[in-house]
Amino acid sequence: MDQLPIHNGYQGEIKINGPNKIQVSNEEGKQISYQAEVSDQFGFELLEEGVTWELAGKIPNSIRLDQNGKLTIDSPPSSPLTMVLIAISKSNPDVKIEQEITIYRPVEERIIIIGPRGIALPEKGKNTFSYRSQVMDQFGAIIPNAEVNWSIASNSPKGVKMSRDGKLTVSSNAKEQSFMIQVTSANDKKLFQKEKLHLTTKHYKYLPIDGGFTVENGEESYNRPLYGPHHSPRIIALVGDKPDSLLFQNRGNKDQEKLGHVFFGLKNGKWFADFESITSRYVYGHQEYELRDPSIDGTIRLSFVRPTDSEGLLIKVTLPDAYTDDLVVASGGRDYGSYGSQDYESMKFHPEDTEGTEVSIENNYFSIRGGGPTLYGTANIPLALQKGDASVFSQGPDALLEKETEAQPMAIGTTEGNYDNHIYFNMTTDDIGSPEMDAYLTEPETVFAKSLDYYKQLSQSIKLDTPNPYLDAALPAASLALDASWSKPTFMHGPINWFVALPGWRSTYGVTAAGWEDRAFENAEAYFEKQASNGRIPSKLNGDSHYNMGGSIGRYDALQLGMDRESRYF
Structure with missing residues (x-):
């Protein structure tokens, strides 16, 4: 963005609003309108300051640009065509801004399946489930109205049928089983995607799927921890059945220190948590949602995962074309809450939690301060950020955008002017200018995929294949909780509550099965190095108590368990 020299008493900048990639999928062509904003040194738009428009590069006769900024494309090019769009200040032709744009005919490259992965067997009659797809082109954009065909990938199981338009019918005579469905491009039969579905008798609120569990329109918030790096202080992210999230600092058996909530919604619409159809899935250590209303x-997709080498929460939002510039993100609220025994109420957001916090708006990021580490929020695209009044949060995104206060401040932003289907956010307590942050904002898709793969591999440290799908589905979450209980050089009793180190905790039994023997040795050595000449092993590394190696705590004999475990290694 070039600086305008002082002329007519003003100095400012030019900004072009419009897409940098244009998908033209048929011979009828397309028209795109670009706008240029000229602002002064204080950021105020100069409404009387006009621009002239130009195109530079190899421009075929089928592409034209008028002086109103309207780009006309009569037909799609045979291969992607890149050119430069130029806006030039009328009052000072030496000042201009250039934006590279690419016009292309979309090529189908990937298909995403949208629909339930876990299905409860009907007690009687039949149930029908609708599946949808999103077909992505070579640049990762959604191809509207792409035609696909649906099928069951093998012989249809008894009591299960699928129509070509994505309707899956399950009858009460079907059996508990897993099977694959397939969606195939109508234009390219070599392009398809498969997904494993699980038919089970519903015994609990959640249904088992590969790598975790799922629920349709669950009622809970903040009932699913997402564990991350083994940093100190330990930061935990909470998500749940509803697509709200929270970062807090783990204080063990004390009340947890909430650092900030994160909410998403749409302008002229609702918060995502208020949508009528919410499919929530916990899969291999990350949380994903399919949202319809x-x-x-169309369908909005939302994914949360922890980073691998930094602190925070990575968030990916995938929006249909009509809503790419309507996304709203809001964050705020700090307080203390008790997390445990399935009591999530105290972790929920209340407008008064924002009192006494300081919200700052900077260059495409915001910060929330008020006790504990500062929480920063940013995205890989430009955000229109401001402060909002938390007292009107329950009235929806538009109310929060319209009212500001310092008494109960929240950060709120929109994706106004965005044309990308995929938007990546990062909520972090690390330095906003760190190399890890720069890497994420520069190549968010790569870093996000790396994080998904890391936690998937970690969750499969122990693999299980039993006739009980619920047991199989629970193990990845248990493995990640075990990993989160590691606080070098010792294991804690639990990853959140009882985040306390004693040498006799039973959590270390799982280490052998997970293949983490190095941690088991390190845990044992840390305590044996403190052993006194009389044989006494302290219950805590930083001090002793009347317990010997944890001793007998009520009905829990930590000394016996600790010695039994260590005898396996020494």
């Missing part, structure tokens, strides 16, 4: 066309 009568107020929108």
Whole structure:
């Protein structure tokens, strides 16, 4: 963005609003309108300051640009065509801004399946489930109205049928089983995607799927921890059945220190948590959602995962074309809450939690301060950020955008002017200018995929294949909780509550099965190095108590368990 020299008493900048990639999928062509904003040195738009428009590069006769910024494309090019769009200040032709744009005919490259992965067997009659797809082109953009065909990938199981338009019918005579469905491009039969579905008798609120569990329209918030790096202080992220999230600092058996909530919604619409159809899935250490509502066309997808080499929460939002510039993100609220025994109420957001916090808006990021580490939020695209009044949060995104206060401040931003289907956010307590942050904002898709793969591999440190799908589904979450109980050089009793080190905790039994023998040795050595000449082993590394190696705590004999475990290694 070039600086305008002082002229007519003003100095400012030019900004072009419009897409940098244009998908033209048919011979009828397309028209795109670009706008240029000229602002002064204080950021105020100069409404009387006009621009002239130009295109530079190899421009075929089928592409034209008028002086109103309207780009006309009569037909798609045979291969992607890149050119430079130029806006030039009328009052000072030496000042201009250039934006590279690419016009292309979309090529189908990937298909995403949208629909339930876990299905409860009906007690009687039949149930029908609808599956949808998103077909992505070579640049990762959604191809609207792409035609696909659906099928069951093998012989249809008894009591299960699928129509070509994605309707899956399950009858009460079906059996508990897993099977694959397939969606195939109608234009390219070599392009398809498969997904494993699980038919089970519903015994609990959640249904088992590969790598975790799922629920349709669950009622809970903040009931699913996402564990991350083994840093100190230990930061935990909470998600849940509803697509709200929270970062807190783990204080063990004390009340947890909430650092900030994160909410998403749409302008002229609802918060995502208020959508009528919410599919929530915990899979291999990350959380994903499929969101639908009568107020929108299509499906919004949302994913949360922890980073691998930094602190925070990575968030990916995938929006249909009609809503790419309508996304709203809001963050705020700090307080203390008790997390445990399935009591999530005290972790929920209350407007008064924002009192006494300081919200700052900077260059495409915001910060929240008020006790504990500062929480920063940013994205890989430009955000229109401001402060909002938390007292009107329950009235929806538009109310929060319209009212500001310092008494109960929240950070709120929109994706106004965005044309990308995929938007990546990062909530972090690390330095906003760190190399890890720069890497994520520069190549968010790569870093996000790396994090998904890391936690998937970690969750499969122990693999299980039993006739009980619920048991199989629970193990990845248990493995990640065991990993989160490691606080070098010792294991804690639990990853959140009882985040306390004693040498006799039973959590270390799982280490052998997970293949983490190095941690088991390190844990044992840390305590044996403190052993006194009389044989006494302290219950805590930083001090002793009346317990010997944890001793007998009520009905829990930590001394016996500790010695039994260590005898396996020494």
